[in-house]
Amino acid sequence: xxxxxxxxxxxxxxxxxxxxxxxxxxxxxxxxxxxxxxxxxxxxxxxxxxxxxxxxxxxxxxxxxxxxxxxxxxxxxxxxxxxxxxxxxxxxxxxxxxxxxxxxxxxxxxxxxxxxxxxxxxxxxxxxxxxxxxxxxxxxxxxxxxxxxxxxxxxxxxxxxxxxxxxxxxxxxxxxxxxxxxxxxxxxxxxxxxxxxxxxxxxxxxxxxxxxxxxxxxxxxxxxxxxxxxxxxxxxxxxxxxxxxxxxxxxxxxxxxxxxx
Numbered sequence: 001x002x003x004x005x006x007x008x009x010x011x012x013x014x015x016x017x018x019x020x021x022x023x024x025x026x027x028x029x030x031x032x033x034x035x036x037x038x039x040x041x042x043x044x045x046x047x048x049x050x051x052x053x054x055x056x057x058x059x060x061x062x063x064x065x066x067x068x069x070x071x072x073x074x075x076x077x078x079x080x081x082x083x084x085x086x087x088x089x090x091x092x093x094x095x096x097x098x099x100x101x102x103x104x105x106x107x108x109x110x111x112x113x114x115x116x117x118x119x120x121x122x123x124x125x126x127x128x129x130x131x132x133x134x135x136x137x138x139x140x141x142x143x144x145x146x147x148x149x150x151x152x153x154x155x156x157x158x159x160x161x162x163x164x165x166x167x168x169x170x171x172x173x174x175x176x177x178x179x180x181x182x183x184x185x186x187x188x189x190x191x192x193x194x195x196x197x198x199x200x201x202x203x204x205x206x207x208x209x210x211x212x213x214x215x216x217x218x219x220x221x222x223x224x225x226x227x228x229x230x231x232x233x234x235x236x237x238x239x240x241x242x243x244x245x246x247x248x249x250x251x252x253x254x255x256x257x258x259x260x261x
Contacts, residue, residue, distance in 0.1 A: 007191045007209050010071055011183075011184050011188060012184070014186060015180045015183040017068075017070075017179075018064050018178075018179030018183030019063075019176040019179045019180035019183070021061070021062055021063025022060050022177070023179070024063070025059025026055075026174075029051075029052050042102075046101045046102050047098075050097045053093045053097025053100075054094030056178075057089045057090060057092055057093015057094070057123070057127050059179070060089060060093070060182060061092065061130065061134075062089055063085075063179065064085065064183050064186070065084050065085030066081035067183065068135055071208065072210065072227060072228065085134065088133070088134070089127065092127050093127060096122060096124075100120065100122050100123050101119070103115070103118075103122070116155060116158075116159060117152055117156055117159065119155070120154060120155025120178060121151040122148070124148050124152070124154065124155075124178065124182050127147050128148065128151075128182060128185075128186055131186065132144070137190075137210075137217075138190055138211070142189040142193055142194075143189070145189050146188060146190070147185065150182035150183070150185035153185070154174070154180065154181040155178065157173075157174060157177035158175070161173040191209075194211045195213075196213070197211050198212055198217060198240055210227070212247060213241075214242060217240045217241070218239045220236040220238070234252060236252065237251070237252055
């Protein structure tokens with residue numbers, strides 16, 4: 001129960017972060033949207049969409065990394081969020097946007113409402129794949145799968161908002177929805193398919209749930225070496241890792257042991 005409640009809070013935090021990032025990324029591009037709408041060739045459309053979703057993807061990735069760092073450290077990590085989310089998010093978003101627009105422009109007839117949703121799924125999957133390289137033990141399959149499902153769900157809302165709201169408002173709400181569902185589904189995929197996890201309880205009553213996998217979950221007083229900061233201990237005091245189906249715990253101050261799942 002504690003693990004499920006903590007995972008729910010984590011999913012909401014990632015979702016809200018992704019929504020803010022999608023909204024902010026699209027807000028930056030709004031002054032240039034007339035270039036996208038005025039594209040006269042497939043190449044121009046692909047290039048314009050690539051630039052647009054590059055900024056949207058960069059916003060979503062940066063915001064989700066911000067949510068991740070805030071979740072595990074309890075304080076803002078703006079510089080790290082941009083460093084580990086901004087550039088690769090822009091690149092992943094630009095590539096996925098180009099692929100999606102290429103598919104849509106190549107075989108779309110302008111009236112098919114399913115195809116854009118599939119394209120958003122492709123975009124979300126590639127963005128989730130990129131995030132899997134930054135979030136420890138998320139995994140490529142879970143990252144791509146969660147991002148893909150989130151992209152599809154967000155894409156459905158994007159189309160709904162596009163029809164029910166004005167152009168700018170619809171895009172802002174739609175990109176926020178895409179970021180929200182990508183963030184949510186990354187945590188859902190991580191939670192449903194992980195083999196081992198660690199629930200950390202604090203004196204304040206808050207809990208943090210981290211997936212244990214091939215990448216070690218580290219604790220210590222050096223924030224550059226440790227994922228979880230603990231003051232007044234050695235720089236790298238403890239780590240948890242999954243090796244050959246076993247949870248291995250190493251306490252460098254006291255002892256180490258391993259146990260089966």
